[in-house]
Each structure stands twice: as C-alpha cells, then as structure tokens.
Amino acid sequence: MTKIALSEMFVDDEIKQAALDVLTSGRYIKGPRVKAFEDKFSKFIGAQYGIATSSGTTALLTAYMALGLKAGDEVIVPSHTFIATATPFIFLGAKPVFIDIDPVTYTMDPDEVKNKITPKTKAIVPVHIYGHSVDLQPILELATEFGLSVVEDSCQAHGATYQNQNIGDIGDIAIFSYFPSKNMTVAGDGGMVVTNNPELADKMNILRNHGRRNPSTSELLGLNFRMSELHAAIGMVQLKHLPEWTEKRRKAAENYNKIFAESGSSLVDEHIVLPVERPWAKHVYHLYVIRVLNGKRDSLKQYLQEQDIASGIHYPKALHEQPCIIDHLKDKYNETIDNSTLPHTEQAVKEILSLPMYPNLSEEDITSVVNAIETFFKE
Numbered sequence: 001m002t003k004i005a006l007s008e009m010f011v012d013d014e015i016k017q018a019a020l021d022v023l024t025s026g027r028y029i030k031g032p033r034v035k036a037f038e039d040k041f042s043k044f045i046g047a048q049y050g051i052a053t054s055s056g057t058t059a060l061l062t063a064y065m066a067l068g069l070k071a072g073d074e075v076i077v078p079s080h081t082f083i084a085t086a087t088p089f090i091f092l093g094a095k096p097v098f099i100d101i102d103p104v105t106y107t108m109d110p111d112e113v114k115n116k117i118t119p120k121t122k123a124i125v126p127v128h129i130y131g132h133s134v135d136l137q138p139i140l141e142l143a144t145e146f147g148l149s150v151v152e153d154s155c156q157a158h159g160a161t162y163q164n165q166n167i168g169d170i171g172d173i174a175i176f177s178y179f180p181s182k183n184m185t186v187a188g189d190g191g192m193v194v195t196n197n198p199e200l201a202d203k204m205n206i207l208r209n210h211g212r213r214n215p216s217t218s219e220l221l222g223l224n225f226r227m228s229e230l231h232a233a234i235g236m237v238q239l240k241h242l243p244e245w246t247e248k249r250r251k252a253a254e255n256y257n258k259i260f261a262e263s264g265s266s267l268v269d270e271h272i273v274l275p276v277e278r279p280w281a282k283h284v285y286h287l288y289v290i291r292v293l294n295g296k297r298d299s300l301k302q303y304l305q306e307q308d309i310a311s312g313i314h315y316p317k318a319l320h321e322q323p324c325i326i327d328h329l330k331d332k333y334n335e336t337i338d339n340s341t342l343p344h345t346e347q348a349v350k351e352i353l354s355l356p357m358y359p360n361l362s363e364e365d366i367t368s369v370v371n372a373i374e375t376f377f378k379e
Ligand SMILES: Cc1ncc(COP(=O)(O)O)c(C=O)c1O
Pocket: 055, 056, 057, 058, 081, 082, 084, 085, 127, 153, 155, 156, 177, 178, 179, 189, 190, 191
C-alpha cells in the first residue's frame, strides 16, 4: 500500500511563477504584494483591516501588544490548544487562566468562562480548534458585560463560520496562521491579524514594523514581525483555491463519517468517537480528529504507522501541563494549577487522534484508513 500522509502541500505553476516574479523584482519586503494580500484576505473574511505578519505566533503577539496586555493582567484561554495561543501574552507577563473544553467539539466551554472573570481579566481568547468554531455568542455577551477584548485564535479556521458569520469577523481581533499544513499556506511561515477596529489596526500595522510609521521614528515599542513579499505572493494564489479546498475537506470528512458508519456497528461509539459539527458551525476540518476509547489510542497510532498511514496528536500535552507555563505561574504569580478543574481536557489529550485530511484525499485512501482501524480492533 502507498503511504497515506497526514496533510499534503499544493504547489502549481502559478505559485512557482509568482515566487519567480518576486525573486526577479528585487523587492522583497514592504512591497505591493503584502498590501494586496492583506486587502484580499481581509476582504475574504469580511473584515476591514488585515495586517500580515511573519507567523501566526507573531500575529498573536502583535494583537496582545496592541491590547496592552502586561504583567498582572489575566487572559482566559482554553488549555487544549497549540502552545502559541498563550505564550505570546505570557511573554508580556500576563497570566493564563485556563478553561476546560466542550468534550464534543473540543472548543472552549462558554459556561466555564463567567466563573473565571475577575477584576484583572483583560481578554478572552477562544480557539476555533481543528476548524470548528467556538460557541461565540455567550462569550461575546460576557465580553460586553465585563468590558473585555475577544481575540479569536482562528489559526486553524480559514473559511469557517459561526451562525453563518465568517470566523475572523466576529470578535475584536482574529488571528490566522499560514503554517505549511494549514488550510492555506504561504509556503513557509506567515500569519495575519484581521480586525474592524481602526485604532487597533493602526497600532498593529506599526507594531509589526519596529513601531514605526515612518523610517525615522519609533512611536511604539515594536519589533520586526513583517511578512515577506515572497510569502504574500504565494498566499494570493493559495487564497484563490481556499473555497474549493474547504468544500473538498468537508467532502472528505463526510466520506470518513459514511465509511465509518458502514464499517460495522461496534466500531463507532464502542471503540472510537467521530468528530461532530454543531448546527451553528461550518467546520472546515483543518484536522479530522477521532477519539480512541479504552486506552487504545497509542497502540492504534503505532498500528497505523506500520500500515504506512500517518496520524497525529493535536496536542499531546495540554497547556496547563507545559513546564514553561507551570514555571511562569509559580514564579510570577505563586500559583499552581489544580488539574481537577480541567477533566475534559485531560481526557481528550489521552484519546484524540488526527487522521489523514487534505483536499485531495481520495475516497479509496479514506476506505483504507477506516479498514485499517477496523482490522486493528478486530485483531
Ligand atoms: C491554534 C493555533 N494557534 C497558534 C498557532 C501558531 O501559528 P504559527 O505556527 O503560524 O506561528 C497555530 C499554528 O501552528 C495554531 O494551530
């Protein structure tokens, strides 16, 4: 059997030509392509402003800097996410306050948020993990009631919607990543901040460029988080394909669901649990994540590897278990985390398994993955 990868890159002649055009132009930064990509991506989302950055991580840092997060501030964030959701505000000295997940969608549980708000809370960071939106309405209501900022970590959710509204056009600021395995990439690292707030947009625009509006004066304490022209040119081409790729990912997920359902009644629910799309969400399946029950996740992963089928764990350690975060809370805030407050996160970390997912994943390959999982549980 040929190897089935977890994700697949897309490079065509148009992308090669776009890269070549930049190389021969001699203009590598601060040029027309970055501006065009910012305009095109923000328009795609429906937001007024787009600010391109060197990665999703630096986009998050730019946003947290613009909000003025600092030591003593508290930020409400899920523990079940990629570490870069939180490390940028931790660098600024702020304190993460972890929220458990809804065990069905793996996204931040809005019911938990209110109990965690204190006079020090400055922001809430919902993460649309795997491409499924957080239930944002109750979070937005709390943010309005308590005067908090909402930064949507949308790094895995290009093209996703919540109640028919585009992810990225809902909270105060939204962040996207173009890391190579994401639903669209810039063939390297890259990120984007989008917002409808003109003051925040202006601040973020200069923060990512040494805090400068003109070459001589740094108004704000900024750094260099700029995107290059090369990446922006590739992003422009990739963005054209995104709607079609989203539909193909959704079709692949539908095929997984159908073939798993046909595979025999005992597999689903007795051994594995399939991902769910809530009625208010349009899932873009950055990842197709199943749960593997009864402590079998790691042995199934190993078995799939032996069959040349790639799989992944996103993520093997929750944020509250990361040594750097434990140290930050102890050193700066003299606090330890009570793990018993995050039961759904702790359970998910032991059971989640990401199966191959990319737009051109064939029905034949999906059938091979499902058959392999069925065989594993039969043996
Ligand atoms: C949820 C989430 N947040 C933040 C990031 C950071 O993005 P990047 O890798 O582009 O820095 C990623 C992607 O890796 C992510 O998936």
